[in-house]
Amino acid sequence: MGFTNMSYLYPRTVTLIGIPGLEHVQFWIGFPFFGVCLLALMGNIFLLIIIPTERSLHQPMYIFLAVLAATDLGLCIAIAPKMLAIFWFGSCSMTFDACLTQLFFIHALQGMESGILLAMAYDRYVAICDPLRHTSILTPFVLVKMVVVVVIRATVLVGALPILLKRLQRFHSRVIIHSYCEHMAVVKLAAEDICVSKSYGLFVAFAILGFDMIFVFISYIHIFQAVFRLSQKESRLKAFNTCIAHIVVFFEFYILAFFSFFSHRFGHVSPYVHILLSTIYLLVPPALNPIVYGVKTKEIRRRVVQIFILKPDIRH
Template structure:
């Protein structure tokens, strides 16, 4: 790639995304599962939004949160996957400096927003199981709106320093990013400066953002389990715990790859470069794909509405 690995520049007008280093020969084949995943993300999340909008029985806090989750997943996947496919199909590796900063902001902002929505959904499950008679009076529509607004504002405030931190560094090493998108640590490592502030801030967001959310979710489920074990029969306990199944599957699909990706970026220097990049993409693409599948399969109202819809189409 002549001309790309430059030096003696301070603010590059473009960055070059390498994609997945070491797997260039397999780009066409790799594009197939990624394209299928993106199609499932788009179709699944739009179906969730459509069903919740037109099914009155789903106009309750849990499904309002699910709609926000669907929108968040659409933004997260759309901010990264189209550019990845352009790299795979057309070798279109260039990304402008400003667009790189915008992509970086959206990825980090909506990752935090998604974490906040999972925390709000845990609160909904806690109130529904531990205080069922007061659920409708505690989680009113204005309260749900304030929780969503708080999750979005927190995501914006925590993500806003990222582009400013990236912009302040001088870049005199290279403008080549060994990733499929502008991931924060991959960008700042190109700076010829002490980037400990950027690295420390990333860890701060990880622990004080998602880490606190995980702690709150764990506390909620501790209280939920206590309430469940007080129920008189095994059937009642299983039925009640079953109402949390979709949420538990979704949070595991989101947090496990997320924390694994963050820690391997900082402490997994001995791992192959393509492994880091693939894990980073799994974190951004797999949860948005799985969330509508999990809720569609495990939620009776959504499943019944889907069967009714396709039944009507078939007649």
């Protein structure tokens, strides 16, 4: 069958409708999302200020945390301005190229966040399973190489997604049923064969999120085995305590990620439920990560207290 009269060539602009079925309350929904974004921005900016200036935090775990904070900031900046413009001002139009750019940054930063969580799990594995060699294994040069590999992997794998979308010529709609440019939401606009884009999207998800999740689990299996082999209860609790923050962040990220991913492709949840959950998945972890690590790390807590209550300690 040929293309119908409803299909047209590559669009110059697209329209993001926000949250379908909840358009009448989107204005009010924007306020809690704005609060979450503000919390994420403040928390991650504090981490990026505190970690470089606090000498006791110049360790691999907190260096990775600083990179995670920068990634979370990027996610908020990529999503929040346009989403809030849709909710508050009805600014739904967007050029197709800008949409593809947003799509790239959102998914690339997701991939980088997943890679940093894997790097943090490896740091905990070395610190607990081979503590005497921790500093000799995770040298500054090795840390830089790990971060560079994480960034290159996400950039290269995700970079092909907008390229494949640019090759599509005919679309049956310009209306994206979402509050931001998500890959599958854009793919579904096409009025031609989308098997390559869908298959490659699945490949990227499993090559990044699936791969990282498997190896984080393997790391923690070895970590727990090493912890339970410790003879003293105090030593076991201390070792486990160093992992709690990362475990919380890990589960928070991957559970929401895979629920969002599978519900969009294989689930039958209502569109507004999926879009709310996928937006929460992208914005809530950046807001919670600084809180989780702030609560668990006394140096971060102390510096935050100094910033808000006391004069900064110039010795640091």
